[in-house]
Amino acid sequence: MIRVLLVDDQVLVRAGLRMLCESTEDVVVVGEAGNGREAVTLAEQHVPDVVLMDLRMPGMDGITATKRILDIRPSTNVLVLTTFDDDDHVYPALTAGACGFLAKDIAPPELLDGIRKAASGESPFSPAVLRRLVDRAMTANQPGLQPPDLTGREREVLALLGAGMSNAEIGERLHVGVTTVKTHVANMMTKTGCDNRVRLAVLAVRLGLVAA
Structure with missing residues (x-):
């Protein structure tokens, strides 16, 4: 409940x-x-x-x-x-x-x-x-965005996360388990310094991985 x-x-x-x-x-x-x-x-x-x-x-x-x-x-x-x-x-x-x-x-x-x-x-x-x-x-006074060192699969997960998909939906789209998706998300948080999924979603749009 x-x-x-x-x-x-x-x-x-x-x-x-x-x-x-x-x-x-x-x-x-x-x-x-x-x-x-x-x-x-x-x-x-x-x-x-x-x-x-x-x-x-x-x-x-x-x-x-x-x-x-x-x-x-x-x-x-x-x-x-x-x-x-x-x-x-x-x-x-x-x-x-x-x-x-x-x-x-x-x-x-x-x-x-x-x-x-x-x-x-x-x-x-x-x-x-x-x-x-x-x-x-995007309009905030920030230094230029440096693309993070993400793997191809991590970029796929990031794009789908940015489109608003849940872990289960991402897993279904990519034909992987939810645990695998969670691992990718955790790794991306470490690599990018984004401490939650909303920040990752914003990053996905800023990187041009998904349309806002």
């Missing part, structure tokens, strides 16, 4: 998310928070597997809450639900440790799939959100 904490300052949004989560047998809502401070307290108390995190809230925002939750519960996966006008918040949330980003207009089945992916340690993200992450990374 996947334990989920809902964080959003809008009561109706939380109610809708709760109804969606309760419509399936493998997800249970362990708490609701209307701001970041409440989120930190409830995450410490209930130890959720996944926190569905809004970014803009009164008081403590979702970025600060994400960092504090991961400080006290590093095994928790924070999945951000964002709107298209959150450009200035999404990239800092990635830096704070969020594992994935989904747009608030996502279809219900895709949101549930995103929760499951986050719980399994993957990084779900909406294509439009990835594009904004890449745009932010």
